[in-house]
Amino acid sequence: MVIWLTFxxxxxxxxxxxxxxxxxxxxxxxxxxxxxxxxxxxxEAPAATEKIRVYLNDGSEIMEEVAVSSPGVIPVFxxxxxxxxxxYGNEGIAExxxxxxxxxxVVILQNGLGVEEPFLRAGFDLLYRCxxxxxxxxxxxxxxxxxxxxxxxxxxxxxxxxxxxEIVAALHTPVFPFxxxxxxxKIVWTKTIANCVFNxxxxxxxxxxxxFHRNPEALRLAKEMIAECVxxxxxxxxxxxxxxxxxxxxxxxxxxxxxxxxxxxxIRNKRPTEIDTLNFAIARAAAAKGREELAPITKALGELVRxxxxx
Numbered sequence: 560m561v562i563w564l565t566f567x568x569x570x571x572x573x574x575x576x577x578x579x580x581x582x583x584x585x586x587x588x589x590x591x592x593x594x595x596x597x598x599x600x601x602x603e604a605p606a607a608t609e610k611i612r613v614y615l616n617d618g619s620e621i622m623e624e625v626a627v628s629s630p631g632v633i634p635v636f637x638x639x640x641x642x643x644x645x646x647y648g649n650e651g652i653a654e655x656x657x658x659x660x661x662x663x664x665v666v667i668l669q670n671g672l673g674v675e676e677p678f679l680r681a682g683f684d685l686l687y688r689c690x691x692x693x694x695x696x697x698x699x700x701x702x703x704x705x706x707x708x709x710x711x712x713x714x715x716x717x718x719x720x721x722x723x724x725e726i727v728a729a730l731h732t733p734v735f736p737f738x739x740x741x742x743x744x745k746i747v748w749t750k751t752i753a754n755c756v757f758n759x760x761x762x763x764x765x766x767x768x769x770x771f772h773r774n775p776e777a778l779r780l781a782k783e784m785i786a787e788c789v790x791x792x793x794x795x796x797x798x799x800x801x802x803x804x805x806x807x808x809x810x811x812x813x814x815x816x817x818x819x820x821x822x823x824x825x826i827r828n829k830r831p832t833e834i835d836t837l838n839f840a841i842a843r844a845a846a847a848k849g850r851e852e853l854a855p856i857t858k859a860l861g862e863l864v865r866x867x868x869x870x
Contacts, residue, residue, distance in 0.1 A: 571637065597625050614705070616707075668689040672841070686715075751841070790854075834861050
């Protein structure tokens, strides 16, 4: 255990993904004296630094000059590796990281079901999953806003459970909190169901996350989707309460009132969306159990988001 503490304390934290969450996490960790490198997965460029400002929910702001690099420049990732990229790029990232992480743990901070599969197939054996409970948006010139809802849980997918607390200690700060969890699979399903609602209804209505606590009809539709998804989760041995998932959705809706979900931002910016690991992942899980009829609304809204993205 002492060896691992020394390892985490002395080595870098590599944050793969230069989006809003990756940028916020890099700035917050560096402000708390962690050794951070922000890795832009989609760009190959020489190592450099970038000044990034993060606007916090209490009205304050922090700015740090963060080291920025790219995968081709880094021969070995000798520290904690945190993925904040979109899940549709995981096949390529797993291939890029193969042979470069050694005994370094990889923490996947992404939405959706099955996002860890490319890394499992590639043989990563220190693999951890984090469920994000925070919101972030671009403000201007690469600066971002950041607002935590609650501590983001991290759990074991593959590897040593005794390392979990040390990984959490390496990443946790009061501004961007993390917590260890022994029920990460259940939490993944709960958050995925909420994300299915947010990432399909909000883009189709062209509205912000607060619509569900403001509009009874939007909430009614959300409850129908949640009931479908909870039934599918039950087929996978995940016992969830539709009422509790709805409460979680409303908590997120209220705390992120006025903010726009990532899928809507992706559509507006003509980028791919993560709908495949959300609505379609739920539909595939139902179909795999021979119960495709359990999730008609969830699948249909996913189809509409895919169509809208293509248009």
